[in-house]
Amino acid sequence: MLDNMPRGTICIEDLEIGMTRGLSKLITDRDIELFAEVSTDRNPVHLDDAYARDTIFEGRIAHGMLTAGLISAVIGEQLPGHGTVYLGQSLRFMAPVRPGDRVDAVVTVTAIDHAKRRVTLETHCSVGKTVVLKGEALVLAPSRKFD
Template identity: 85%
Template sequence: MFDNLPRGTIVIEDLEVGMTRYLQKQVTDRDIELFAEVSTDRNPVHLDDDYAQETIFEGRIAHGMLTAGLISAVIGEQLPGHGTVYLGQTLKFMAPVRPGDTVRAEVTVDAIDHGKRRVTLATRCLVGDTVVLKGEAVVLAPSRKFD
């Protein structure tokens, strides 16, 4: 179900601009139902085929924040990984994700501020060659000095 690079931690001292990590996940009906339950977002565009067919999407779509959550997984598990603290995230939703789509969530190091332990990350999600979400995250990276 997942296609991932190894999980763990890359401390700020070992980060380099251009480093990229990703995961791939097929979004299932169950994922959408569980996200609706946890988030309490029961918008029928996510859950009701008949309703969703009459929208601009012409069918059900996954919650945008479900897709964004895959970025959080890459940041928290791979780049920088365990011990990372999210400080901020911008998101721009470019195209819908539908049940059955396989999403590739990618995170790339854009800038490193060693003095503040802050890392700026380019974030995006794709379905095939289509960018469905893009943005930027700022995180506090783990450091060897604070083990």
């Protein structure tokens, strides 16, 4: 369902409260390894099975910001989409994401300030019925007036 969402731009003039977009991604070992390389976060809870088994997670987990990056992908590609500028994001990590989990990232418009081109978005990620991340984003949306 989420894999087939349209990409592109929704200008602020066309946004509506309640509008939702999302994506679904299977988190792989390669994703975790690449994120560790790019971010330089090589915490062994993400990369070392033996180490991670002895943590409160009892196994390896994906970086929280890897999961949060899926929210960024929805905002930058779908809602509002290309030309959007991130102004802020709050995040609350609710549960771990593990290699092999399919994460559904969903963004919903909750407020629109047309005068300032600012849009508030509810953001959350889930694995199955378990919410793993929730938060709120504030973005500067593209406008046809500035094309």
